Amino acid sequence: MQFKALCTDIDGTLLDKNREISARTIDAIAQLPADFPVILASSRMPSAMRHLQADMNRLQNPMICYNGGYIIHFNGREDEIERLDTVKIPLDICHHIQQLSVGTDIHVSVYHEDEWYAPKDDFWTQREITSTKVKPIIKKWQHVMPDWESRQAGAHKVMCMGPAEEIDGLFKALEDQKNEALHLYRSKDTYIEIAPKSISKASALEQLLAKKYNIALSEVIAFGDNYNDIEMLKAAGHGVAVGNARDEVKAVANEITAGNKEDGVAMMIEKYLL
Template identity: 75%
Template sequence: MIIKKIRMKYRALCTDIDGTFLDKNREISPRTLSAIKQLPADFPIILASSRMPSAMRHLQATMNRLDNPMICYNGGFVIHYGDNGLELLDTVKIPLETCDHITSLTAGSDIHTSLYFEDEWYAPQDDAWTQKEITSTKVQPVIKAWGAVHEDWHSRKAGAHKVMCMGPADQMDRLYQQLKQTKNEDLHLYRSKDTYLEIAPKSISKASALKQLLALKYDISLSEVIAFGDNYNDIELLKEVGYGVAVSNAREEVKAVADEITATNKEDGVAMMIEKHLLGD
């Protein structure tokens, strides 16, 4: 049960997934699940991630929150599954010509380039990088070369909600610098690890997506939200909401902007904060 004064202060929860919300097995821990299930059904639990919808939907099902909106691709694809099916709240894509530029830079290298549009994931081959993502997200890709993807997307007037490049650290460093020099005005270049580069449109963020989502669906302001994160793409979110919490395994830059630092994701840090700030006698 939520204490009345706390519920008035925080009317929604928004959390990053990987490295923040999930445990060492990439699942929602029993303690976290128990804490969430004590929150009222009309208290929004909003997942905000670089993941695709299918990689988030099973987590919503585990929480019995299939009716809550979600922020996919760091804010590039904001959706809600309601009584009438999928409701699109916002979509921002990387144009095809920019995808062409990215894939041209990775051609002939050891870099794996996966491309995402809505709930579609295209991988160039079934390699170790593909298998790692399957294990992490529980989603299967379509194996298809960029040329075939380009032709399909051109006919559908589609683009990439996310491009994810994975490979040797030295090659990733070089790709990052090349894109920073040529496309820095257009793209977010997010290094989640030294072997990863996640690419998204510059105009979106988790914070901007959350603000729009709350206004459209709930009439809730950012100041009434408690949010959790661990990495660079969570900084703006934690700064903008009413109360931003970083897990203790977060980047130092994330901790620096947080209102509070909790335990690591492997130690149920999010659950601890739900119990502290949202649940009571």
């Protein structure tokens, strides 16, 4: 097979048991031509992806953040960001989500571009810091909202974390009330990742390839493990599910590789690209 680009999810797909890119995967990527795009597509914020690009020596490649809501390219400089697309959750919906969490133990973090606002430094905040190696700004929603109103900002992502039963209740409420406006992702029973309905990793990848490389989706090998990867794997020329992927992801994949802890992505790079 002849591929012109690679696109991969991060958590549960590219990273190993230590939440790092394994030496084998880094070595496989290092053998690819310098002009071969290696694109990260994740629900993460830019800062939580940039250090992984550095590990791969791929700082010159664009990234798909927030499940497709924010597509950027640093153009070789940290202070020079090319915004290829940006789609946000409007402030009124952000506020509605916050109101639904009042009186519960649900932690609601909001993200805009490369800013993460957490309401307090609690268990959930520390868990995300450990996972992403990024620290938030501690600021309650009632102080974030006026600032965002003045800047005409919105949320690229809202992350809700808390007890499974309360998260279930919030999920059902949002599904009933805002189903036409929001994507609701359940990576765990204690998490809901919320993004605008109009975006996906697949649509973002197609747009990015057209704008930066003149490459078709059919010329891409893509990797994933979770629900938010399904459309991307279906759209790519060769969609690969890692061995630990959800059954629904495996069902749409062209091929299933080893799990993320067994270097499944590296195996496919070695098989098809080297």
